[in-house]
Every structure is written in structure tokens, then in C-alpha cells.
Amino acid sequence: MNVDIGNALGGDLGLERGDLDTLDERVADAHERIERGRARSEHGYAALNLPDTCDPDAIRRAADGFDPEHLLTVGIGGSALGAATLTGALGAGVDCRYLDNVDPVWVRAIVDEVDLSSTVVNVVSRSGTTAETLSNFLVVREAMEAAGVDWTERTVVTTGTEGNLRSMAARHDLPALDVPDGVPGRFSALSTVGLFAAEVAGVDLDAVLAGAADEADRLAGSLFESPAYAYGATTYALAERGAATNAVMPYAESLERFAEWFAQLWAESLGKDGRGQTPARALGATDQHSQLQLYRAGPADKLVTLVRPRESNDVGIPETDLEGLSYLGGSSLGELLDAEFRATEASLAAAGRENVRIEIDRVDERGLGELLYGMEAACVLYGELAEVSTFTQPAVEWGKNAARGLLGGGEFSEADAVTEKRRLEVE
Incomplete structure (x- = not known):
């Protein structure tokens, strides 16, 4: 897994390289805590x-x-x-x-x-x-x-x-x-x-786990030496400066469910004590036509995470004599998608909107193992830096108890709040 945080620097939220250099000392301390937790197989760190x-x-x-x-x-x-x-x-x-x-x-x-x-x-x-x-x-x-x-x-x-x-x-x-x-x-x-x-x-399960193991081996005491920590530290630093939303945008249909998985990981782990980032799910290039307008020209409170494989199978675009489209003939869908990706990245940067590029070699077992493990490690690091309880989910448990109480599954005080709902109905 490769992480490029260059476009996270110098944008509207004011994060600079020097800020990351300063933060890196805290990353080293957080890495030591994470490694102690792993060595003891403590809850959460065991993952x-x-x-x-x-x-x-x-x-x-x-x-x-x-x-x-x-x-x-x-x-x-x-x-x-x-x-x-x-x-x-x-x-x-x-x-x-x-x-x-x-x-x-x-x-x-x-x-x-x-x-x-x-x-x-x-x-x-x-x-x-x-x-x-x-x-x-x-x-x-x-x-x-x-x-x-x-x-x-x-x-x-x-x-x-x-x-x-x-x-x-x-x-x-x-x-x-x-x-x-x-x-x-x-x-x-x-x-x-x-x-x-x-x-x-x-x-191939062995290949998935091998990819994850490769990424685990890259965890180090510096964000400049570990792709996972680079992402976790950068997202934390931007959140502290106002990036309340993290829009995750894979440029591969096969990774659409990854964005959904990421949304739970990020929201449930980091949404504590009035802190965290709201994960938004998008898909490139589809959502260039539906969401990019907001990310580029709306409030400067977002990070866009662009995810893609470096290699994939391709499909050629046939030659055409249609006026204005002849430039596409002889090219390929992969080349078009690559151009869309780089254009989105540049568009956001030109508008001062922070974005991060995450790449895997290809969408295969090893690549998915790297990506899943890398995002989990990034999330754990973010939680350490933010000093939140990364591995708990009390708000989720509250909702579960309320629902069980409503269904007669026991006496739960949370269910009482349902009957106290404030109403202002318009018919």
C-alpha cells in the first residue's frame, strides 16, 4: 500500500510539513503503546x-x-x-x-x-x-x-x-x-x-493474510516510514483543523463495498467525546458528477481520500468519427479512468481542498489484505492521537438496548426515551 499525503499540505485547512514533523514525536509514542497492546493481545490491539x-x-x-x-x-x-x-x-x-x-x-x-x-x-x-x-x-x-x-x-x-x-x-x-x-x-x-x-x-486466504502481514511489518515509529501511520496521522491532524468529513472515493467498482466497510470502521471507532470524522462514501468516476461540486466548492471542512489500484485489466475504446469524440478512439477505459482520477485530484488541490491518494498494486488478495490492515492500523493510530476509546461503541449499545426494550426483550431505561420523543408534525 502506498499513501501520498502531498495534497493534504498547504490547503485551506493550513496543514504544513512542519506540523507533521512536530506530530511525528507523538506518533512514535503512540506506536509504542500500540506495540505494547499487541504484545499483550489486549482488547482491540489483538486485531x-x-x-x-x-x-x-x-x-x-x-x-x-x-x-x-x-x-x-x-x-x-x-x-x-x-x-x-x-x-x-x-x-x-x-x-x-x-x-x-x-x-x-x-x-x-x-x-x-x-x-x-x-x-x-x-x-x-x-x-x-x-x-x-x-x-x-x-x-x-x-x-x-x-x-x-x-x-x-x-x-x-x-x-x-x-x-x-x-x-x-x-x-x-x-x-x-x-x-x-x-x-x-x-x-x-x-x-x-x-x-x-x-x-x-x-x-486465496493465505494471500490475503500475507498482504496484511506485509503491511504490519511496515508499522514503524514514524509516520514518514509507515503508510498506515501516514494516513492515520494526517487524517487526525486535518480533523483537528476542521476536516469534519472524510470522503472516501475508490476508483474501482470492485472497491465500492470497501468504502462501506471503512465508514463503519472510522465512524464507530473515532466518533467519541465530541470528536471524530464523518465518513462519506463516494465512487470514482461516478460521483465526480454528483458529489465533487460540493467537495471542491462547498465548505472547506472535508478531506477527500482517493483510493485506486495501480494496475487492472483494460478495455479499449473503438475508433469513432463522431464530432468531438475522435480523441477517445484508440484509447481505453482504463486510461480514461486514470485521467478522471488525476483530474479530480488536481481539481481539489487547485481549489485548496485537501486530498490523500491511497494506492495498491492491484485489486487482488494481497492488495486487499494490505488495504484492510492498513486502514485498521491507521484508525488505531488516529484513536491514540485523539485519546479516544477506539475499541468501544457505547452509543451503539444504547440503541440496541432501546430496541430490545421496545420489543419486550427486558427492562431497559433507554426504551423510555422513545416515548419522550418531541413532536412537531406537519400533515
């Missing part, structure tokens, strides 16, 4: 050890014997987004779907669309009590039974050492993968949580 601690053979054993046409991953948030990123970018030959919402019309449509007799279901929840996940799983299980499909022959569980799903797996002798200890869901893409779907979809 940065996954290239070494994840056992791909266990994942392969759980997937052994299945040759499905469809994979339904039933999970939400970190229990689905990492897997969706990997299979969306790299999966081939298997139709991978993710039941990560409880919109009844949408869920029913997906369940009705797939051939359940040739579907593998992976239900993912550390606690085994996630309301959305368990509800969707019960819907899928009922649909399989109605279709005459033995769900116990086509279900794999990924969960903690205790809980409803672990008990169900034991009762029905289901393949069960352990969610790793000390790894929050949004940091679990490089574990059993994200890699089972990838294995079923034909992704």
Missing part, C-alpha cells in the same frame, strides 16, 4: 495480530464439502462488511448475498430469489443474541424448512464460545468457527468473521 493469529486451515475445514451456487451471510455491521468487501472485490463463481438489514420486503426478496437447496448459510454473531441477525436467520431457516431443505446440512455458525448460536451449533452438530477474542467486529475482516465467505467464494 493487529490477526495476520499471524488467524488460522486459515480452520476456515477451510468449515467450508470443506460445500460447493454452493449461493452464500447467504447473516450478520450486521462488522459481521458482514469485511466479508462483503472481500467477496465483492475478489469473489467469483458464487453468488454472495448479505442479510445485514431487517427491511422485510428486501429480506423476503433475497430469500425468494436464491435456490436454497444450493445455498450455504453463514450466521455470524459474537454474542449469539444480535436481534437483527437472529431474526433474519430464523426467517431463512423457516424458508429452508418450507422448501424441504435440511438447514442443518447447509449452515455454518461463526460466534463466541458461549451463547445461543454456540448452543445451537452443538445441538445440531453444525460447523462452528470461533470469533477471535479481543477483536471488535469492525476490526474482524481478517479473521474467521470476514474470511469464511471469502473462502467459499474462492479467495
